[in-house]
Amino acid sequence: MAASASSSVQRARQGLADRLGEIRRDAGLTGRDLARACGWHASKTSRIENARTPPSADDIRAWCRACGADDQVGDLVASLRAVEGMFVEWRRMERAGLRQAQEARLPLYERTRRFRSYSSWLVPGMIQTYAYTSAVLHAIQQRRGLVDDVEDALAARMERQRVLHTGDRRFAFLMEESVLRTGTGGPDVMRGQLAHLITVSALPTVSLGIVPMRPDRARWPVEGFWIYDSAQVNVELVSGYLTITQPREVAMYAETFAELAGLAVYGPAARALITVAMGAYE
Structure with missing residues (x-):
């Protein structure tokens, strides 16, 4: 997703990141636990939760699968698409x-x-x-x-x-x-x-x-x-x-x-x- 100086875009990115962080914590997982379950480096979890790196739709699916929250994939991917559409x-x-x-x-x-x-x-x-x-x-x-x-x-x-x-x-x-x-x-x-x-x-x-x-x-x-x-x-x-x-x-x-x-x-x-x-x- 392209970078933008608009705080609208940044707030939307951070809102999605915050939701992912809540799902991880509700599942009782640390960042390292989640990274291990998803098969990626722990720093990637940190970058996503701090809105420094935008997740892909596949990242969101893996995240929710690791947290037992498959029912939230649809809403989260829709939020991702909305954020991506703010700057095109x-x-x-x-x-x-x-x-x-x-x-x-x-x-x-x-x-x-x-x-x-x-x-x-x-x-x-x-x-x-x-x-x-x-x-x-x-x-x-x-x-x-x-x-x-x-x-x-x-x-x-x-x-x-x-x-x-x-x-x-x-x-x-x-x-x-x-x-x-x-x-x-x-x-x-x-x-x-x-x-x-x-x-x-x-x-x-x-x-x-x-x-x-x-x-x-x-x-x-x-x-x-x-x-x-x-x-x-x-x-x-x-x-x-x-x-x-x-x-x-x-x-x-x-x-x-x-x-x-x-x-x-x-x-x-x-x-x-x-x-x-x-x-x-x-």
């Missing part, structure tokens, strides 16, 4: 191609009623045009050497955008002004994308804020993230995809979003920045 490297998420990664997020989007999105790199996927998304996905596919299923992934991304127009949902999008000037896909693609932002900003369910470039801002840009209701945050890192569910950490991202939202401009002022950026692509 891009190469693992996209090993079957981009379409599957796009489709996997649809249930989350469908059950969410309040979306908050902050982007410092790209226009958020929910409000990308077909041409902009195509440019982004083709670049990812080529850079990471993935299976070329970009057309299928595009269809899945466009299908996911329907939640923008259905149900009782609210959307707050924040973007750094620099996002308007990335040049993704070239001038024609960018002009179309920026025109689409102006259209989207008029939707009654959408708040679109642009954080202007200025020399004296009180809050610097951070990594892009999505907040789904108040239950989950997803962060796109260079190395992978991080899922945060710890309430304290979710609250930190909500506070950061509020601070950045306070720096943004909206309505006519936001559309003016978009229009100026469009002029740069003429």
Whole structure:
């Protein structure tokens, strides 16, 4: 399991380790006893119980078998899979191609009623045009050497955008002004994308804020993230995809979003920045 700085991931790892330690102690076994029964070195037991080494599913099965706790294997393996899913490297998420990664997020989007999105790199996927998304996905596919299923992934991304127009949902999008000037896909693609932002900003369910470039801002840009209701945050890192569910950490991202939202401009002022950026692509 990939390392992550998130305390959500570390706490989940430690919670699983603590459960395994309790099972060993309830069975009346020492760490050495368990290691002997499992056929591994005693230091491995210590590393697992201290969350320094994540157990495999086979490790958990051997652990429970040695402790006479086979009935707990199912729950523990499910917990392991949940921890593994909190941080997923891009190469693992996209090993079957981009379409599957796009489709996997649809249930989350469908059950969410309040979306908050902050982007410092790209226009958020929910409000990308077909041409902009195509440019982004083709670049990812080529850079990471993935299976070329970009057309299928595009269809899945466009299908996911329907939640923008259905149900009782609210959307707050924040973007750094620099996002308007990335040049993704070239001038024609960018002009179309920026025109689409102006259209989207008029939707009654959408708040679109642009954080202007200025020399004296009180809050610097951070990594892009999505907040789904108040239950989950997803962060796109260079190395992978991080899922945060710890309430304290979710609250930190909500506070950061509020601070950045306070720096943004909206309505006519936001559309003016978009229009100026469009002029740069003429």
